[in-house]
Every structure is written in C-alpha cells, then in structure tokens.
Amino acid sequence: MPLRLITIDLDDTLWPSRPPLEAAERALYRWLQVCAVRLTERHDMASLREHRLALREARPDLAHDITGLRRVSLEQLLSEAGYPETLAQRAMEVFLEHRNRVSPYADASPVLRVLAERFRLISVTNGNADVERTRLSGHFHHALRAEQVGAAKPDPALFTAALAVAHAMPREALHLGDDPLLDVEAARRVGMHAVWMNRNATTWPAQLAPPEAEVADMYAFSHWLDDTQA
Numbered sequence: 566m567p568l569r570l571i572t573i574d575l576d577d578t579l580w581p582s583r584p585p586l587e588a589a590e591r592a593l594y595r596w597l598q599v600c601a602v603r604l605t606e607r608h609d610m611a612s613l614r615e616h617r618l619a620l621r622e623a624r625p626d627l628a629h630d631i632t633g634l635r636r637v638s639l640e641q642l643l644s645e646a647g648y649p650e651t652l653a654q655r656a657m658e659v660f661l662e663h664r665n666r667v668s669p670y671a672d673a674s675p676v677l678r679v680l681a682e683r684f685r686l687i688s689v690t691n692g693n694a695d696v697e698r699t700r701l702s703g704h705f706h707h708a709l710r711a712e713q714v715g716a717a718k719p720d721p722a723l724f725t726a727a728l729a730v731a732h733a734m735p736r737e738a739l740h741l742g743d744d745p746l747l748d749v750e751a752a753r754r755v756g757m758h759a760v761w762m763n764r765n766a767t768t769w770p771a772q773l774a775p776p777e778a779e780v781a782d783m784y785a786f787s788h789w790l791d792d793t794q795a
C-alpha cells in the first residue's frame with residue numbers, strides 16, 4: 566500500500582525546541598518586569614515554573630494544553646499581585662511570538678518542499694509552536710496541535726484527526742518524530758507506519774519494540790522513503 570499521508574512532529578524533529586522556549590521565557594519575564602512589576606517582585610523565572618508545574622498536577626484537564634496551562638498560571642499570579650487577569654492574554658502573546666522564533670534544522674525546509682509534492686504533510690505537535698508563524702510556514706498542508714484536538718500524544722487523537730483530514734487509512738500513513746513513546750510507539754498503536762528521528766544518536770529504549778526505521782536527519786528520511794516507496 567503506497568503512502569498518502571506523512572505526519573511530522575515539530576519540536577526536536579524539525580527544530581531544536583529548547584533555545585526558543587528559553588528565549589520565550591526570558592522575553593515573557595522581561596515583559597512582566599515592565600508591565601507587572603509586583604509579580605516579578607514576588608517571583609523569579611524558577612518560581613513561575615514551579616507554580617505552573619503545581620497547577621499541572623492540580624488541573625489534569627489542562628495537561629494536553631500547555632498554552633492554556635501557562636495562561637491560567639499567569640492569570641492566578643497576576644490576580645494575586647493585584648493585576649487584572651486579562652493581562653495574561655497579552656503576556657501569552659509575548660511568549661508565543663518568541664516561542665515561534667525557531668531555527669529549523671538546515672535539512673528541514675528543502676526536504677519538506679520535495680515531500681509536499683508527493684504526500685499530504687500534516688504537522689502534529691504536543692507543543693505550542695504555530696508552524697505557520699515559523700520559518701517553515703507554507704511547507705505543510707495542514708497543522709494540528711494537541712490543544713486543538715483535546716489530547717496530547719501518546720493519545721491517538723492527533724493521529725486520528727490527521728487521518729481524517731487526509732482521508733487516509735492508518736496503513737497509508739506514516740509518522741516521523743523524535744520521541745520513542747510519544748511519536749513512534751503512539752503512531753504504530755494507531756496502525757500507522759512510524760519512523761524515529763534520532764538526531765543525537767541516542768539509544769532506543771529497551772522496553773519498546775524497535776522502530777521500523779531510524780533516521781538522523783530529513784535527508785536520510787527522504788532516502789529511506791525513496792527506497793521503501795520505489
């Protein structure tokens with residue numbers, strides 16, 4: 566059965582996730598130091614994070630929605646510091662603008678451009694990057710985030726939503742991602758093909774069945790596809 570749909574994870578598959586996240590947290594904190602100074606007198610970046618993690622424990626309904634989690638955390642802290650909760654929305658705009666300033670790996674754009682001519686490409690992410698606001702804008706036919714489907718990987722919701730958008734059967738679809746459990750194992754449980762993006766030469770976890778294929782970058786993925794789809 567030839568492939569029709571390729572779903573692709575974003576963070577650490579197409580760009581390193583840590584630098585833009587850390588930059589966004591710093592930009593948000595600088596903004597709070599100007600616009601909500603009483604909050605930053607009570608909290609540093611570490612205690613903001615602790616508040617968010619505690620909120621995640623208390624609000625499992627927000628576990629899949631990391632943007633919502635961050636916003637509700639800010640609403641609570643702003644309110645405690647005597648600011649209107651609505652300031653949290655503006656704070657989130659600052660955060661997300663910096664969050665989307667990702668630096669894609671050099672292999673991402675050229676390979677996605679070629680793949681998009683042969684397959685339906687849908688990005689599927691647990692994160693809050695909006696791919697259309699990044700330098701990979703225009704490369705995907707469709708983009709899905711966990712907060713839109715109400716559940717994060719390894720829940721099948723992102724994959725079943727992508728299959729529905731592409732009108733594809735699971736066996737006509739392949740997922741590419743860097744996380745053994747959230748990407749590879751989760752996708753093959755749905756019945757999709759799954760390829761592991763292993764950019765840092767890490768070891769596959771022994772408790773999981775080995776992946777169908779492992780690649781170190783998008784060029785290797787493209788070559789693997791050419792071999793298997795020939």
Ligand SMILES: [Mg+2]
Nearest residue numbers: 574576577743
């Ligand atoms: Mg990832």
